[in-house]
Amino acid sequence: MNQNYETLIIGAGLTGIGLACADKENSLIIERTISPGSEYINAFNPGNDWQEEPLTSGGKNLKKELEDRNILCDGKVHISALSPVLYSFIKTEKLNVLFWTEITGIEKVRGNFEVEIYNASGLRKIKVKKIIDTSPERRSAPDKSSIISKSINALLHCEKEISSFELKNGKLLNGRFPSEKYFSLPVEVNDSWPDARKKLFAAWEKRPGKLSGWLIAATASEFAYSSAKGPFEIKNNWLHLPSAAYSNPIQSFEAGVNFFKGEQQCSCQN
Amino acid sequence: MLLSELKDRKAVSTNIKKKNFENNYDVVVAGLGVAGSIAAISAGRHGLKVLGIEKLSCMGGAATAGGISIYYYGLPGGIFEEIDEKAEKIKTGNLTAARGFHPDAKKFALEREAVKAGVEIAYNSAVTAVFREGGTVKGIRWISPEGVREAGCRILIDASGDGEVCAVAGCDFKYGREFDGTTQPYSHARVTFRDGRNIVNNFDAGHIDPADGDDFSAKVINAGILHLKDKFQEDDKIIFTALQLGQREGRLITGDETLSLKDFFSGKVTKEPVFYEYSNYDTHAKDWFCESELIQDWVVVAGLWGTKFSIPVPFKSMLPKGFNGLITAGRCISMEHEMAQCLRMQRAMQKSGEVAAWAAAIAIKNNITLREIPYAELLKGLKATNCFNGEIIETHWLSDRSELKAQLSSEKPGYAVWSAKLMGEDIKGELRQWLSSEDKHLSRHSAFALGLLNDKTALPVLREIVLERDKFIPSTSRIGSQKRLCSAIYLLGKFGDGESAEELLTVFREDTETDILTHTFMALLKIGSAIPEFREKIANGIIEKIGSNKFSAMYKVDRTYDVREDMAGYMRIIAIKKFDEWKIPHKLRETLEKSELTMRGKALMNQMFPIREKE
Structure with a gap:
């Protein structure tokens, strides 16, 4: 790994991956988990508006690959299978990504940023000119003000299809396959994982009898956030562009790809 | 502070x-x-x-x-x-x-x-x-x-x-x-839904240096790609891919x-x-x-991986x-x-x-x-809290000689081979008699037991196994069982058996499987170490094969997934170390420099040729 990069991208979500595509050699993505696209995949957030046509060639290719691999069909997605597609994309496109890596400090030194990172090798410093944080909680300078709402989701397996069923508490979303559904339960932005998980299990235990055969196959390990659209300026050349501000993975990806094409005006973040 | x-x-x-x-x-x-x-x-x-x-x-x-x-x-x-x-x-x-x-x-x-x-x-x-x-x-x-x-x-x-x-x-x-200096392979599990339940799919994704952030990240990507399919189907839909690597060591x-x-x-x-x-x-x-040698005795000779x-x-x-x-x-x-x-x-x-x-x-x-x-x-x-309750499960070795003989005659001889090793001198006489049995299993597995007891009377039977290229795999364990040929080659190397050198060089020159090739390679180096006059011939035979840029020895890391590692560079490093010790001139360093080393190749290099830090 080099010690100098033009741009440091925080988060290997779809926007982070899109941003890195704009300047592959000079960008480094730092991701604290081992999962790319975790704002959708690990959140069990299937997104919506999939019928909208992608605007970039990269977006079109990604959508086509999802369709070819039977991951996406008629606007319904098997979101967990996006994971290997993204790993493969990162390798094929030769993106610089450091997974399982934390940002432990950022200092401005002579107009550039000196960023301290921590991973299996221990602490190291890298120098970058620009920082774009795509994480919902703005991990590089913790602040939740761009978060509009959050949910805790679960992936369901259901043997019997029940059409158009409304829940009082939370909502049900369709997956790619008839047996694949998602349960999405809104929680408070400040709810911790234990609080949110407790609410999720309580809500599912109390689900209507009609859904008794629908079972949780897995619960999310990331919250499904709805964020305001960035970019927001944290400091000069240090921006926040939340990946969770878009409808689906393709749109998040394209927000990254298009970002450098005539950089958008930064919004104020209160 | x-x-x-x-x-x-x-x-x-x-x-x-x-x-x-x-x-x-x-x-x-x-x-x-x-x-x-x-x-x-x-x-x-x-x-x-x-x-x-x-x-x-x-x-x-x-x-x-x-x-x-x-x-x-x-x-x-x-x-x-x-x-x-x-x-x-x-x-x-x-x-x-x-x-x-x-x-x-x-x-x-x-x-x-x-x-x-x-x-x-x-x-x-x-x-x-x-x-x-x-x-x-x-x-x-x-x-x-x-x-x-x-x-x-x-x-x-x-x-x-x-x-x-x-x-x-x-x-x-x-x-x-x-x-x-390397650890055993790592995994990256995938949970899918199949046949009415969540199923764990685990596999070996390669080797990793878990104390190196860059290598760790590269291996995350390599492992993640292994979950890719041409077409994902409902009858094996992915529930999730693991959120952490399976670092076993x-x-x-x-x-x-x-x-x-x-x-x-x-x-x-x-x-x-x-x-x-x-x-x-x-x-x-x-x-x-x-x-x-302890592990090769246990697994390669006795096949006790599963014990x-x-x-x-x-x-x-x-x-x-x-x-x-x-x-x-x-x-x-x-x-x-x-x-x-x-x-x-x-x-x-x-x-x-x-x-x-x-x-x-x-x-x-x-x-x-x-x-x-x-x-x-x-x-x-x-x-x-019953965390310590003294409950253990004992491993029982054989002491009954007729049972020992019966198991040595079988396709699952491992317990008997190790039991014989534990019996020591007491059983050597019978094992020697069984060497000449017409029952091939009894004869060959008795040779393995004697091999573990460091008894040279096993040598003729071990050589016979090599001459015949006996690829029978005993079924003592579900995993890890080795071809009898590999077990014999390993033991001949351990004995430093000069009489086998010529035949082992023939095996080495053959277009053979990686396990046979690598065991033969190691056995030849051991024989050369034991008998100085064999060194030049052994070194030349080895160099003839591994000195070529085209030489490769693919090691299959996983049984199901196509995860492979070329051991060519790795073998060249071992040979360089040994031939330098033997003072045999060679050009293997030049060949090595032209090939890209795997993470394990680099680790072996550091182990065998450590760079001393400046004081």
């Missing part, structure tokens, strides 16, 4: 002004995985003020986020059983059926018990520094979603799995096998006592066990020619040497590489967490150090 950090793989300590921490805990548990979750819950139940720090957003580690939600051997007993029962109740009627237990039920059950026990949980966080006074741990620094945090603690439990916090604190540790701390498989096999075991493991020599490595045994674990193996207020739980406890293949299963790891918590509670209550805890008091506590 000292601030200890890990910088570019090196532990660095800096003198700082004494800290007065705003927050102080009795116990900090670093890593809420398999061992750490139980440590935190147990410590909380003891009434201690506990902080648990976890990189992910849930408890349970490999058992939950890692997708390995199934027990592999181990022994019952301890609070994990009560939590497993609670998880089963959570699952019923709400979660899908699962092979093993349901990871999300366990995740929730662990978290609920931790919260109930008053444990403060810091998810999405990682310990980055340790504060200490001399060798005594005083506190930690960690990175959290809210930024950098610090707190004091009386006892720090390193349950990071990889001994990462001990490495940060500056503890000594060992890493990987003696031969090449990493740092092993240097403790007050170090567990060794060699000692265990020779009956040298602790008289003060605090828990037991029950497992086999469960390595996923398949490049047996690099393993120690299980109960291992008593002493408390002292959990205490990092020279440190106070620091204890390890999980697979990084003080043991040698070979033992680390066995002592890593979830039941035992959970027990180790419970032991660490009991020790912390006793030390804090009595205001004594962890080292001062009387064994009887610790055992009394562990018995109270």
Whole structure:
């Protein structure tokens, strides 16, 4: 790994991956988990508006690959299978990504940023000119003000299809396959994982009898956030562009790809 | 006060002004995985003020986020059983059926018990520094979603799995096998829904250096790609891919006592066990020619990969040497590489967490150090929660000679081969008689037993196995069983049998499988080491093959997935080392420089040709 990069991208979500595509050699993505696209995949957030046509060639290719691999069909997605597609994309496109890596400090030194990172090798410093944080909680300078709402989701397996069923508490979303559904339960932005998980299990235990055969196959390990659209300026050349501000993975990806094409005006973040 | 950090793989300590921490805990548990979750819950139940720090957003580690939600051997007993029962109740009627237990039920059950026990949980966080006074741990620094945090603690439990916090604190540790310094293959599990339940798909994704951030990240990508399919289908839909790699082996701390498989096999075991493991020599490595003679005797000759045994674990193996207020739980406890293949299963790891918590509670209550805890008091506590119940499963070796003969005549001769080795001189006479039997199994397996007893009367039969290229694979174990040809070649090398050199060179020149090729390679080097006059011929024969740029020896890391590693560079490094020792001129360095070394090739290079740091 080099010690100098033009741009440091925080988060290997779809926007982070899109941003890195704009300047592959000079960008480094730092991701604290081992999962790319975790704002959708690990959140069990299937997104919506999939019928909208992608605007970039990269977006079109990604959508086509999802369709070819039977991951996406008629606007319904098997979101967990996006994971290997993204790993493969990162390798094929030769993106610089450091997974399982934390940002432990950022200092401005002579107009550039000196960023301290921590991973299996221990602490190291890298120098970058620009920082774009795509994480919902703005991990590089913790602040939740761009978060509009959050949910805790679960992936369901259901043997019997029940059409158009409304829940009082939370909502049900369709997956790619008839047996694949998602349960999405809104929680408070400040709810911790234990609080949110407790609410999720309580809500599912109390689900209507009609859904008794629908079972949780897995619960999310990331919250499904709805964020305001960035970019927001944290400091000069240090921006926040939340990946969770878009409808689906393709749109998040394209927000990254298009970002450098005539950089958008930064919004104020209160 | 000292601030200890890990910088570019090196532990660095800096003198700082004494800290007065705003927050102080009795116990900090670093890593809420398999061992750490139980440590935190147990410590909380003891009434201690506990902080648990976890990189992910849930408890349970490999058992939950890692997708390995199934027990592999181990022994019952301890609070994990009560939590497993609670998880089963959570699952019923709400979660899908699962092979093993349901990871999300366990995740929730662990978290609920931790919260109930008053444990403060810091998810999405990682310990980055340790504060200490001399060798005594005083506190930690960690990175959290809210930024950098610090707190004091009386006892720090390193349950990071990889001994990462001990490495940060500056503890000594060992890493990987003696031969090449590398660990066994890693995995990246995938949970799919098939046949009405969640199923874990586990595989070997290659070799990794878990203490190197760059290599770790590259291997995350390599493993992640292995889940890709041309077409995903509903009948095997992905539930999730693991949120952490399956690192089966990493740092092993240097403790007050170090567990060794060699000692265990020779009956040298602790008289003060605090828990037991029950497992086999469960390595996923398949490049047996690099393993120690002990392991090649056990697996390559006797085929005992699957044989299980109960291992008593002493408390002292959990205490990092020279440190106070620091204890390890999980697979990084003080043991040698070979033992680390066995002592890593979830039941035992959970027990180790419970032991660490009991020790912390006793030390804090009595205001004594962890080292001062009387064994009887610790055992009394562990018995109270049934964590230590004295239940073990004995491995029974054969003593009846007719049974021994019958098994040597069978296709599953492994127990008999090892039993004969244990019988020693007493059985040699009969084994020698059986060598000339017309029953091929009896004759050849008796030769293996005599080989393990270092008895040269085995040599003619071993040579005959090579001449015949006997590729019969005994079925003693479901995994790891070797072709009889490989077993014989290994033993001939171990004997340094000059009479076999010519035939082994012929085998080496043949276009043969990698396992046969690599065993032959190693056997020839051993024969050359034993008999100087054979060296030039052996070296020339080897160079003729591996000196070519086109030479490759593909080692299949996984049985199902197409994960391969070319051992060519690796073999050239071994040969260079040996031929330099023998003072045989060669140009293998030039060939080596033209090829790209794998991560393990580089590790072997460092092991065999260490670069001395400037003073």
